[in-house]
Amino acid sequence: MSPTPLASLRAVSKSFGETRAVQGVDLDVASGEVLAVVGENGAGKSTLMRMLAGIHAPDSGQVDVAGRPLAPRPAAAIAAGIGMVHQHFMLVGRLSVAENVVLGEEPRRGFFLDLGRARAAVRELSREHGLAIDPDRLVDDLSVGERQRVEILKVLYRGTRLLVLDEPTAVLTPDESRRLITMARAFAAREGHAVVIVSHKLDEVLSVADRIVVLRRGCKVSTALRGATTAEELADAMVGRHVELPRRTAGDAPREGSALLELRGLKVRRDDGTIAVDGICLGVRGGEIVGVAGVEGNGQAELVSAVAGLARPAAGSIVLSGRDVSRLDVAERQALGLAVIHEDRQLRGLLLGLSVAESFALGRTSEWTRRGLFDRGRLAASAAAGMKRFDVRADGPTTPVAALSGGNQQKVVCAREVGRQHVVLVAAQPTRGVDIGAIEVIYRELLADRARGAAILLISADLGELRALCDRILVLYRGRIVGEATAQEASDERLGRWMTGAESVGEARDA
Amino acid sequence: MRELVAPALAIAVCVLVGNLLILAVGQQPLEVWSVLAAGTWGNGYGIGQVLFKATPLALAGLSVAIALNAGLFNIGAEGQLSLGALATAVVGLALPRSTPWPLALFAAIGAGVIAGAVVGAIPGVLKARFGAHEVIGTIMLNFIVLALINWLVAPGRLAQPESQSTAPVIAAATIPRLSSFVPALGGSAASLAALLAVAVAWLTHFGFRRTTLGYELVAFGLRPAAAEAGGIRAGRVIVVAMALSGGVAGLVGANNVLGYKHYFEAGFSGGIGFMGLAVALLGRNHPLGILLAALLFGTLSQGALAINGVVPKELIDVLQAIVILAVVAASSDVLRRGTR
Numbered sequence: 001m002s003p004t005p006l007a008s009l010r011a012v013s014k015s016f017g018e019t020r021a022v023q024g025v026d027l028d029v030a031s032g033e034v035l036a037v038v039g040e041n042g043a044g045k046s047t048l049m050r051m052l053a054g055i056h057a058p059d060s061g062q063v064d065v066a067g068r069p070l071a072p073r074p075a076a077a078i079a080a081g082i083g084m085v086h087q088h089f090m091l092v093g094r095l096s097v098a099e100n101v102v103l104g105e106e107p108r109r110g111f112f113l114d115l116g117r118a119r120a121a122v123r124e125l126s127r128e129h130g131l132a133i134d135p136d137r138l139v140d141d142l143s144v145g146e147r148q149r150v151e152i153l154k155v156l157y158r159g160t161r162l163l164v165l166d167e168p169t170a171v172l173t174p175d176e177s178r179r180l181i182t183m184a185r186a187f188a189a190r191e192g193h194a195v196v197i198v199s200h201k202l203d204e205v206l207s208v209a210d211r212i213v214v215l216r217r218g219c220k221v222s223t224a225l226r227g228a229t230t231a232e233e234l235a236d237a238m239v240g241r242h243v244e245l246p247r248r249t250a251g252d253a254p255r256e257g258s259a260l261l262e263l264r265g266l267k268v269r270r271d272d273g274t275i276a277v278d279g280i281c282l283g284v285r286g287g288e289i290v291g292v293a294g295v296e297g298n299g300q301a302e303l304v305s306a307v308a309g310l311a312r313p314a315a316g317s318i319v320l321s322g323r324d325v326s327r328l329d330v331a332e333r334q335a336l337g338l339a340v341i342h343e344d345r346q347l348r349g350l351l352l353g354l355s356v357a358e359s360f361a362l363g364r365t366s367e368w369t370r371r372g373l374f375d376r377g378r379l380a381a382s383a384a385a386g387m388k389r390f391d392v393r394a395d396g397p398t399t400p401v402a403a404l405s406g407g408n409q410q411k412v413v414c415a416r417e418v419g420r421q422h423v424v425l426v427a428a429q430p431t432r433g434v435d436i437g438a439i440e441v442i443y444r445e446l447l448a449d450r451a452r453g454a455a456i457l458l459i460s461a462d463l464g465e466l467r468a469l470c471d472r473i474l475v476l477y478r479g480r481i482v483g484e485a486t487a488q489e490a491s492d493e494r495l496g497r498w499m500t501g502a503e504s505v506g507e508a509r510d511a
Numbered sequence: 512m513r514e515l516v517a518p519a520l521a522i523a524v525c526v527l528v529g530n531l532l533i534l535a536v537g538q539q540p541l542e543v544w545s546v547l548a549a550g551t552w553g554n555g556y557g558i559g560q561v562l563f564k565a566t567p568l569a570l571a572g573l574s575v576a577i578a579l580n581a582g583l584f585n586i587g588a589e590g591q592l593s594l595g596a597l598a599t600a601v602v603g604l605a606l607p608r609s610t611p612w613p614l615a616l617f618a619a620i621g622a623g624v625i626a627g628a629v630v631g632a633i634p635g636v637l638k639a640r641f642g643a644h645e646v647i648g649t650i651m652l653n654f655i656v657l658a659l660i661n662w663l664v665a666p667g668r669l670a671q672p673e674s675q676s677t678a679p680v681i682a683a684a685t686i687p688r689l690s691s692f693v694p695a696l697g698g699s700a701a702s703l704a705a706l707l708a709v710a711v712a713w714l715t716h717f718g719f720r721r722t723t724l725g726y727e728l729v730a731f732g733l734r735p736a737a738a739e740a741g742g743i744r745a746g747r748v749i750v751v752a753m754a755l756s757g758g759v760a761g762l763v764g765a766n767n768v769l770g771y772k773h774y775f776e777a778g779f780s781g782g783i784g785f786m787g788l789a790v791a792l793l794g795r796n797h798p799l800g801i802l803l804a805a806l807l808f809g810t811l812s813q814g815a816l817a818i819n820g821v822v823p824k825e826l827i828d829v830l831q832a833i834v835i836l837a838v839v840a841a842s843s844d845v846l847r848r849g850t851r
Contacts, residue, residue, distance in 0.1 A: 308740065310739060310740060329742075329744065330739065330740065330741070330742040331742035331743075331744065334742045340740070342740055347734075347736050347737065348736050348737050348740040349737060349740070350734070350737060351730050351733055351734050351737055351738075352733070352734060353733045353734070354729070354730070354733065358726070358730070361726065362730065362737060362738070362740075362741035362743075363740075363741030363742040363743075365723045365726060365727070366723075369723040372722055372723060372724065373721055373722055373723070374721055374722055374723045374725070374726050376720075376721070
């Protein structure tokens with residue numbers, strides 16, 4: 001390590017109200033290295049990075065950049081050469097790539113924006129760092145991966161030497177992830193530069209980082225050098241105990257018989273009239289988990305909405321236990337045995353502002369209703385039982401659901417949907433943004449549901465998850481199923497080629 | 512406890528500004544406040560008058576709160592309570608004189624509630640069916656309903672010759688004065704309808720806490736997307752909530768006719784439907800809070816008459832406006848929920 005680290009945090013602590021987000025953490029970032037910070041949700045990773053980027057002021061401790069104390073202001077951090085790329089993009093969709101990159105620090109000619117210079121600067125930067133992008137395209141027209149490149153260009157344009165990437169690959173295809181990692185390594189290799197990556201994808205962290213720091217409950221619990229640790233070790237350090245994610249056991253083949261969920265030539269339009277789901281045919285039998293892989297925005301959200309009954313199909317039909325439910329509403333489909341774990345738990349899954357029990361009752365009120373009266377006592381008992389089974393960490397059913405961590409909120413949603421009388425379960429990104437402890441519970445319960453004979457459709461962007469749980473994996477690209485593989489056949493490379501549309505199994509799936 | 516912060520702040524600001532205004536007209540604040548207190552809670556008549564003024568305010572506030580709990584902003588109470596009052600009066604005067612009082616009251620009040628509910632449900636249906644925003648729908652319907660009433664309540668139609676009012680309702684359909692049971696209230700205009708307001712507050716509380724319908728309204732009001740994903744039918748919730756809200760607004764009209772005037776008179780409301788918004792906001796949308804807020808506004812309104820000799824009674828109008836502004840500023844989240 002060089003004598004003066006590029007940046008260093010000395011015994012920094014930060015609390016939000018009663019919650020101690022970060023407690024006495026020391027962290028040095030040396031010039032030339034790629035440092036990974038891993039930890040469960042709520043371990044304090046983002047808070048730590050925000051202190052480095054001047055967004056949060058530490059309660060105690062000190063942040064130094066190149067040996068000098070950093071004023072806790074984003075502008076000061078940017079001036080000191082620290083650039084953070086956030087998980088949620090902050091771009092103006094109606095502006096071009098070049099306009100977004102220079103926003104706030106526009107090259108001017110008199111009173112006017114010098115768009116020519118802006119374009120040239122973007123071209124120069126994107127060539128220099130291997131971030132291919134056309135400076136004149138509108139951000140609205142870009143894919144998620146391309147938008148991330150714009151975010152990175154934005155901080156590079158401001159002269160960043162320490163690049164902080166918060167969960168950068170969560171939204172990328174395997175190929176895009178690899179390219180980002182190459183870019184990050186090349187960036188860190190420059191004189192006086194470094195990269196900090198916050199991630200929960202351990203395989204990726206192991207391949208990109210020189211050093212890996214593990215946070216748990218706001219404290220630094222271990223530091224490992226590349227090659228001196230394994231994904232299992234890191235996972236255990238993050239959780240504080242040994243974890244082994246359950247997998248579908250080979251051998252117990254799905255039951256024979258007809259499909260409990262069938263989509264026949266399903267077409268769904270987006271609000272703007274464009275086709276999102278373009279003639280999908282698929283069937284899921286009882287005791288089977290069928291996975292749907294694909295880059296976000298290829299029709300997954302619309303597919304789930306249509307199956308759940310929130311969007312009307314433009315063509316085709318949805319068949320539940322042999323009955324066409326395409327024209328039925330959400331409640332009628334629930335009554336016929338459909339359970340859905342929606343992708344956005346805060347938007348569609350939970351009643352933020354009310355208690356855990358009240359979120360648990362969503363769509364299941366008839367179970368606790370007698371002659372129009374709502375029996376909150378029995379509801380609380382059922383909710384408590386569900387919380388126990390799914391290991392929801394909360395004081396009790398009357399705790400406000402907003403007070404729970406993301407993982408525990410997701411466990412509430414899963415407990416409700418898996419606990420509902422159902423024959424078909426649709427699970428959309430059930431483990432997105434949740435910690436390993438919660439993933440463990442959710443995997444276990446999805447597999448138990450499969451063993452009980454439910455037909456499960458699992459939509460996920462996590463290929464490891466799909467391989468661990470699914471009997472079959474389908475790949476969705478531009479609203480069509482372009483590939484199908486068993487879990488054994490489904491390598492990252494193969495699925496990745498399908499996901500980017502580079503290749504498709506020419507079968508006529510689209511009826 | 513946090514729920515109490517905004518109202519407490521609003522009242523504190525109101526007292527502070529009130530003091531400044533009183534000083535500005537050259538009077539002693541303490542003296543004015545004590546005159547106000549003496550003229551309201553200081554004697555039986557004053558108390559009765561406060562209850563009389565608080566009754567319609569409480570009902571109007573509950574009407575607003577029911578819709579607001581379902582995430583809907585019903586500002587059509589004026590139209591709903593006016594047609595409710597007219598329906599009450601028309602049924603109340605058409606009943607045979609021999610009708611026993613329970614039946615007469617039930618029929619007359621029922622007519623008011625149903626009329627209010629229908630007027631409330633119309634913008635609900637427009638929103639559920641066509642996505643028309645309920646704020647626009649209720650405002651526009653106010654104009655239509657009030658114009659319809661003006662046309663109906665004219666000599667040769669429903670009004671008495673040479674007047675803007677209907678004939679009186681039968682005696683059996685009137686709500687007795689409180690002072691006939693509690694003589695201490697000394698000739699004040701408060702009627703048993705004050706108890707009706709308390710009963711409606713309790714029913715509202717019970718309905719939201721203990722019925723499945725209430726749960727669904729609250730769930731939809733808080734998180735419409737989650738409620739719909741959970742199988743709650745948005746259209747049904749919107750229409751039912753607006754109808755319930757309108758029905759309670761109809762009670763305001765029934766109260767005015769049966770408990771006070773005993774006949775319908777055009778333009779009787781004087782904006783009570785809009786005061787309901789202020790009451791609901793100050794009461795933080797909670798039935799008990801609304802009763803208290805209605806008492807406060809009732810006290811200010813009666814107190815205005817008491818202090819008229821010392822300071823201009825418009826002072827009270829200013830104070831009411833300040834309470835409303837302060838509470839709106841302090842509880843912008845309530846508004847956000849309502850206007851989504």
